[in-house]
Amino acid sequence: MEGIPWILIIVALLLLLLGAAFFLLFKNKKRPPPDYYTLFITGIIWLAAGLPLGNTPLTAMGAVLAVVGLLNKDKWEKNRRRWEDLDEDEKRFKLILIAALGLLVLLGAVAFLLVENGTVQL
Secondary structure (H helix, E strand, O other): OOOOOHHHHHHHHHHHHHHHHHHHHHOOOOOOOOOHHHHHHHHHHHHHHHHHHOOHHHHHHHHHHHHHHHHOHHHOOOOOOOHHHOOHHHHHHHHHHHHHHHHHHHHHHHHHHHHHOOOOOO
């Protein structure tokens, strides 16, 4: 592979830009307590996905998240934030984030299909 890996440079710059934006947006806000129920569910999903794929880091992280969620089971209802509990700014931010991540997944799937079909060659 010759030349400068432009795609890596672009991804790194985008990550730095997003990191800076999140830092500036949330540096003065009070952080909510962790949602241990979500940690537990995420851990179970990662554990279930990592086992058949043979992905040891994914399995290990899933196990850790599931255990942390289970150890704090008494705090599941207390720290749970539902859509109704969010104010308008938080709802708007979450909707924008969901739309942006959905668009990124869609673009990634399209790029994958284009490369797999030979339409675009890397």
